[in-house]
Amino acid sequence: MDTVTVKSLARETGFDLVGIASPGPTLEAAFYPEWLAAGYHGEMGYLEGHRGDLRAEARQLLPSAKSVISLGLLYDTPQPHTSEVEFTSEAWVSRYAWGDDYHDVIRRMLYQLVERIEARTGPFDHKVCVDTAPLLERAYAAQGGLGWIGKNTCLINQQIGSWIFLGEIITSLELESDDPAPFRCGTCTRCIDACPTDALVPLDRPDGPSHALDATKCISYWTIELRGPIPEDDRPDLGPHIFGCDICQDVCPWNRRAPKTDRPEFQPRHALPDLKELASLTEDEFNERFAGSPIERPRYRGFLRNVAVAMGNSGNTDFVPLLEKLAANPDPLIQEHARWAMRQLTSAS
Numbered sequence: 001m002d003t004v005t006v007k008s009l010a011r012e013t014g015f016d017l018v019g020i021a022s023p024g025p026t027l028e029a030a031f032y033p034e035w036l037a038a039g040y041h042g043e044m045g046y047l048e049g050h051r052g053d054l055r056a057e058a059r060q061l062l063p064s065a066k067s068v069i070s071l072g073l074l075y076d077t078p079q080p081h082t083s084e085v086e087f088t089s090e091a092w093v094s095r096y097a098w099g100d101d102y103h104d105v106i107r108r109m110l111y112q113l114v115e116r117i118e119a120r121t122g123p124f125d126h127k128v129c130v131d132t133a134p135l136l137e138r139a140y141a142a143q144g145g146l147g148w149i150g151k152n153t154c155l156i157n158q159q160i161g162s163w164i165f166l167g168e169i170i171t172s173l174e175l176e177s178d179d180p181a182p183f184r185c186g187t188c189t190r191c192i193d194a195c196p197t198d199a200l201v202p203l204d205r206p207d208g209p210s211h212a213l214d215a216t217k218c219i220s221y222w223t224i225e226l227r228g229p230i231p232e233d234d235r236p237d238l239g240p241h242i243f244g245c246d247i248c249q250d251v252c253p254w255n256r257r258a259p260k261t262d263r264p265e266f267q268p269r270h271a272l273p274d275l276k277e278l279a280s281l282t283e284d285e286f287n288e289r290f291a292g293s294p295i296e297r298p299r300y301r302g303f304l305r306n307v308a309v310a311m312g313n314s315g316n317t318d319f320v321p322l323l324e325k326l327a328a329n330p331d332p333l334i335q336e337h338a339r340w341a342m343r344q345l346t347s348a349s
Contacts, residue, residue, distance in 0.1 A: 001121045003176045009120075010071055013113045014263075016164070017072030017157060019144030019178045023058035023065035023170060027208040028139035028149070032056075035212055040201075042216040044225055054134035058170045061135060064125045067175040068168055070141040071113070072155075073106060075099075075266045076163035076258055081250040087240035089318075090272045091310050094220065094244025095163065097294040098268035104292070105265050106130045106167040114169060125172035137166045145178035152191035152200060152248035153213045158184060161258030162249050183210070184254075191248035196237045200248065219245035223306045224298050229336060235309050236344075242278070242306040243295050270295060275314065278307045279322045304329070305337045312341025320345055 003020055010018035032055055041047045054060045058068050075096060082092055096102060110128045118124065129135045138155045142148055147157035147164075154162040158181070192200045192211075199217040203209060215221040219241050222230045230238070249255055270293060281289065283300045290296050298306065308326055311319040319341070326338035 001117060001173055001175070003178075005120065006069060006117060006173075006175060009116045010069070010113055013109055013116060014073070015071040015109065015113070016074045016160060017070075017146045019070050019141065019146045020175045021068045021070060021140045021144035022177050023062075023068050025057045026136060026139035026143055028136050028142075029056050031203070031205070031208045031212075032136065038212075038214075040212060040214045040216065042221055042225070043227065044215065044221075051134040055136050058135060058140065058168075061129070061133065062125060062127045062170045062172070064172040065127075065170045067171050067173055067177070068140045068144065069113075069171060069175070070137070070144040070146055071106075071110065071167045071169070072141065072146050072157065072160075072164040073102075073109070073167070073263075074160055074163060074259065074261045075102065075165055075263075076161070076255070076260050077266060077268055078260045079268055079271055082247055083250055085272065088314055088316050089275055090240065091242040091275050091278060091307065092240045092246075093242060093270050093273065093295065095246050095249075095271075096165070097243055098271045099266040099293075101292055101294050102165045102266075103130050103132065103294075105263075106165055110167050110169055117173075121173065127170040129168040129170065131166070133168075135168060135170075137168060140168060141166050143177075143180050145181050148181045148183045148185070149209055150191070150252070150254075151185045151189065151211045152252065153209070153211055154249060154252075156184070156252065156254050157181075158254065161255035162252060163255065163258060185210070188253065190251045190253065194247050194251040196239070196247065197234065219247075223302075227302065229333060230305065230309060232340065235337075235340065236313060238306075238309050239313050240310050242273075242303070242310050243298070269293075275307060275311050275319065276322060279304070279311065279319070279326060301331050301333055304331075304334045308334065308337040308341045312337075312344035315345070317345050
């Protein structure tokens with residue numbers, strides 16, 4: 001099987017980007033232990049230990065690996081960005097969670113691609129990866145020419161920007177590797193300047209990534225991965241965000257003219273939800289409404305915690321009666337954040 005055929009089959013399957021990389025260690029893998037040692041992963045324990053060691057190279061996941069096929073799928077839709085919305089009653093959900101869970105969509109497409117390749121080659125060793133596997137996805141995507149890892153730590157493609165889902169097929173097929181894409185952020189610092197929490201840390205390194213993400217300062221981490229209280233001093237910086245954050249991508253010049261996807265799976269169902277409605281959801285209603293969506297990840301208690309903080313940041317005193325109900329919730333986490341939000345609104349009025 002030649003590389004040209006693999007790429008043609010990938011595009012037939014529906015992927016927007018495809019590139020081939022060697023399964024060996026990447027420059028980012030050399031930095032990864034330092035990132036962990038700095039504590040930038042916060043409470044995400046699944047990123048360290050044995051699963052952290054597996055990220056050293058793709059052959060840790062598939063010893064017979066000779067190539068990594070990296071795939072990209074555009075998910076941006078023609079809807080407003082955070083800078084274009086004045087939030088008083090609405091919440092912000094990160095763009096990637098507006099439609100179906102990308103894990104399911106990408107995984108299904110990856111297996112379809114494997115079947116297409118095997119129809120030509122016969123069975124081969126492979127491992128399909130989508131985000132949850134212990135693999136440095138962006139590193140292999142960059143090495144395979146899909147784009148460069150920008151100062152916002154996202155993979156940026158010169159033609160279609162950074163609104164890209166990634167997936168990989170680690171394979172025993174020996175394919176010709178692509179050249180890495182050049183770093184094209186230049187002197188631009190818009191993502192760094194726009195980040196309200198200073199989560200993007202510059203690295204003084206001759207090679208490897210230019211910047212690191214300190215997850216413990218990141219709105220996405222606080223609203224999705226953190227299970228306990230959001231640090232009180234940092235809550236005002238969350239603004240209207242209840243699930244993830246897109247600010248560093250919203251301001252990126254490479255996204256200014258990026259194309260949009262017409263894939264039905266990623267069309268918005270959960271964009272700009274109403275905070276009053278969200279605060280009133282029962283746990284069963286939450287599970288039903290967000291079934292098959294990434295928004296399930298923080299679970300009901302984390303979700304209401306986030307909703308309370310967003311209401312407190314809104315300046316809208318109409319939310320006080322709903323916050324009083326949340327403050328009576330039996331869960332101490334929800335209680336505490338609701339009380340904080342009420343103090344924010346009543347002290348400002």
